[in-house]
Amino acid sequence: xxxxxxxxxxxxxxxxxxxxxxxxxxxxxxxxxxxxxxxxxxxxxxxxxxxxxxxxxxxxxxxxxxxxxxxxxxxxxxxxxxxxxxxxxxxxxxxxxxxxxxxxxxxxxxxxxxxxxxxxxxxxxxxxxxxxxxxxxxxxxxxxxxxxxxxxxxxxxxxxxxxxxxxxxxxxxxxxxxxxxxxxxxxxxxxxxxxxxxxxxxxxxxxxxxxxxxxxxxxxxxxxxxxxxxxxxxxxxxxxxxxxxxxxxxxxxxxxxxxxxxxxxxxxxxxxxxxxxxxxxxxxxxxxxxx
Numbered sequence: 001x002x003x004x005x006x007x008x009x010x011x012x013x014x015x016x017x018x019x020x021x022x023x024x025x026x027x028x029x030x031x032x033x034x035x036x037x038x039x040x041x042x043x044x045x046x047x048x049x050x051x052x053x054x055x056x057x058x059x060x061x062x063x064x065x066x067x068x069x070x071x072x073x074x075x076x077x078x079x080x081x082x083x084x085x086x087x088x089x090x091x092x093x094x095x096x097x098x099x100x101x102x103x104x105x106x107x108x109x110x111x112x113x114x115x116x117x118x119x120x121x122x123x124x125x126x127x128x129x130x131x132x133x134x135x136x137x138x139x140x141x142x143x144x145x146x147x148x149x150x151x152x153x154x155x156x157x158x159x160x161x162x163x164x165x166x167x168x169x170x171x172x173x174x175x176x177x178x179x180x181x182x183x184x185x186x187x188x189x190x191x192x193x194x195x196x197x198x199x200x201x202x203x204x205x206x207x208x209x210x211x212x213x214x215x216x217x218x219x220x221x222x223x224x225x226x227x228x229x230x231x232x233x234x235x236x237x238x239x240x241x242x243x244x245x246x247x248x249x250x251x252x253x254x255x256x257x258x259x260x261x262x263x264x265x266x267x268x269x270x271x272x273x274x275x276x277x278x279x280x281x282x283x284x285x286x287x288x289x290x291x
Contacts, residue, residue: 009039016125030050055082089148123234
């Protein structure tokens, strides 16, 4: 088992660090929140007072932070204390450019780094069933893979540094757009007098099938249990979907990619969050269509 520094114990990071401890790793955990540190301690981690203390002597350093600027700031600290043999694993969802920049800065310091954003949400973080999309060299990926495997069900090498972030934002652009289309279809079906369960039974085994339909239906009582069955609480917050769509749109602009469906999805989630609904699950976007 490895000594792991874990920095960032929010909704996702807390569950991830807990799973590493559950697997027998020596997890030194840091967060600015005292409550998060208390939860980490209860889960078997050792709370520490700073990011530098978490990284000191660690074989692997995992970060799960809100944005690229936070990752860059923490990495500046890590560069002064991380062991040359440590692998840096950033699981945050950030912009591709920053992911590449911090990896290059790490390499200049003689450190190996990968970007490894996740798919699966809070439930998967707690259950240890996340999917990791990893950007970095094959050697760095091979070093990170055993650590990531203890937090997830799938660890996939996407390519060079930045490729993990590229995969994440492209994946979530699909998710954001298909969820809106799924919601539109359910609302239209209802207005046409079609029973929601009957429509689900048909679409879930027909060409309209998608993950948003069969695994995350946006109506309560339809399909498996989803946030819709809990008044859209929990799950993947609309504000986080908006963050990912903004990253996708910025990346599209950088490379002159035409993404009209992604742009429209971003526009809808922008308005939804501006209306104070950002804390609800992203499938709650159906409320704007029903109203």
